[in-house]
Amino acid sequence: MNTYSFLYRLIRYRFGIYLINVLAWTMIHMAPIVPGLLTKAFFDELAGSGASLVGIWGIIALFVAASLGRVALIIVGFITDVHSRFRIGMLLRRNMLEHVLKEPGAKAIPVSPGEAISHFRDDVDQTEEAASWSVDVFGMIAFAVVSSYILIRIDAMLTLLVFVPLIVVVTAAQLATARLQKYRAASREATAKVTGAISEMFGNVQAIQIARAEKRLVERFTRLSEERRRTMVRDRLMSEALDSVFTNSVNIGTGLILLLAGYKMRAGAFTVGDFSLFVYYLTFVTQLISNVGKFMTFFKQMSVGFARLTSLLQGAPAQVLTAFNPLYLNKRDTKSADDKSDAGADGEGPAFERLGRLEATGLTYRYPESGRGIEGIDLVLRRGSFTVITGTIGSGKTTLIRTLLGLLPKEAGNIRWNGRLVDKPGDFFVPPRSAYTAQIPRLYSDKLKDNILLGYPQRDGNLQKAIHSAVLEDDVPHLQEGLETVIGPRGIKLSGGQAQRTAAARMLVRDAELYVFDDLSSALDVETERKLWDRMFESRGDATCLVVSHRKAALARADHIILMNNGRIEAEGTAEELLSRSSSFRKLWNGEDEEG
């Protein structure tokens, strides 16, 4: 997709609103034709060469009416513009965000969060601006045609002198835009790097202090800022130079017209009214020329922004950006969306089917960066079973569950839920089908209670039950405001174990058929993990569990253990079976004694 079709598709999104906007702005740009003619009539009337039917006061009244009419048109124009441009911006941001969120977790964005924010903010703004200015093109052309017709009828030579600068400017701008585009890309890139560096620094304050890396970081920040300053100055200088070309060539044109008109007036071939009409239209021609230049600049900037937005898609087609999706701007849209999401709350397909058997065959995923991962994994989970995935560090346990849950895009293999193929595991494995606790929990700057519920309704003591099952009940009274305490990056910092148990409570508060825990042992002591499995067994009913662990408390309870090694299944069976036949398993089993 090129920049033109990108803009065209965005315009087509709400074509009706765009057309109304075009109509409003065409009328706004055309409106000065009337006061121009009235000015001419006014001066001709004063000079005694006019033949107006309404007299001086009539002309003044019409002039006031025309001005008020233009003010009203401009108000309408701004309203239609807001409706049109913000829909375009919102659609882009919405589509990008949807794409980013749908990408499997490990490859959500190819740049730092700071850079991604600058794409979302600046590149979308540029696109919005270009779309908004495209509306003016029609009105500007219409004004140029009608006013030239009127002016040519008065004096063709003078008219030529009004429009020649326009041609010069457009040609000059065309020649300079390739360079401007290059400078713009460089300044954007430099800004994104500075924003990225700031966000990295804020995110890693502790690590920076521990490593005593302040000086090095400040130096790097200074270097990046200097680079940004340089590229920004170049970019601004180029834009301003182009701008000055636009205005100055028009000024020279104005001078020429004044000289020529003065000469002709003396000769009596040109009335005062004609002169005032030329001067009046010239102001608008000046605006028109700089507006054409602005539109061209915005269009160029948009093409840079478009390329950067496309790079955020990581290979997905650019059409993703312009897909026609609802924006839920009014209550009716929101309600119908709610109804739809209620109907589809069970993920894929209309009917929610309880888990009988979950089967994966030949599951394969390798990280492009390291070529490591998992290969050819077969796995069966029966309803109510407790399956533990174990193995040494880096053997592929996390990769296996993330691939199964669709958080990493499988390269090969099939997943079947009750025998039926699961097309999009990322969309399918959500509550109430499945709930998942990651190895590294993510907490938000919000109350502990809201971190657990995350919008899920609190009812029938489900919150208390989840807190108990996640062995968090003794921690809550120690927090200053209990469940109301604000935690996360801007609240109080929980210990690693507390954070992990909060994440577990978040998972357990949701009713799910399948609970998936990634390794809790990294932050929980042996005793707490044992308690957690005890409680899980008491309360889970016939829910199915898939757990990554190397702790005896989990292994001893497992119906089935999968022992991973180097991305493949090395052995599987019950703890008893594996103890008798796998030396790797024996090592893992005995390792805990040393750890404990």
Ligand SMILES: Nc1ncnc2c1ncn2[C@@H]1O[C@H](COP(=O)(O)OP(=O)(O)OP(=O)(O)O)[C@@H](O)[C@H]1O
């Ligand atoms: N984001 C990544 N990019 C590249 N390689 C990765 C990435 N994450 C993991 N790997 C590699 O893939 C292999 C499997 O990693 P994985 O995290 O699944 O192991 P694990 O058994 O869960 O380890 P741990 O016990 O440390 O959690 C390892 O060799 C690891 O180095």
